[in-house]
Amino acid sequence: MPSVERAAVVTIERDGVDDALARLQAVAARSGVELVDDDGGADVAIVLGGDGTMLRALGRFLGTGVPVIGVNYGRVGFLTAIHADALEDGLARVFAGDYR
Numbered sequence: 001m002p003s004v005e006r007a008a009v010v011t012i013e014r015d016g017v018d019d020a021l022a023r024l025q026a027v028a029a030r031s032g033v034e035l036v037d038d039d040g041g042a043d044v045a046i047v048l049g050g051d052g053t054m055l056r057a058l059g060r061f062l063g064t065g066v067p068v069i070g071v072n073y074g075r076v077g078f079l080t081a082i083h084a085d086a087l088e089d090g091l092a093r094v095f096a097g098d099y100r
Helices: 017-031 051-061 084-095
Strands: 006-011 034-036 044-049 068-072
Touching: 006 017, 006 051, 017 034, 017 044, 017 084, 044 051, 044 084, 051 068, 068 084
Parallel strands: 006 034, 006 044, 044 068
Antiparallel strands: none
């Protein structure tokens, strides 16, 4: 996959997510990735949340061709690909195009 230039962000409102958002912003800045709130032109969608947030994001991006990748900040996290502790390494790989 080509490297990511723009990433849409979907978050959950829960304690700890503000810190996660700051961590995501730092990785994006280091990787030269623009974070956007809208769906238009995003290369990938990053979800900070749990399974419910993932399902909401999957519905939002259904049919757009935008891949959705989740960082688990929920209780279970069956649908998320990256554990919260691995946010920086996981998202750096995603932003470099290392995902499928």
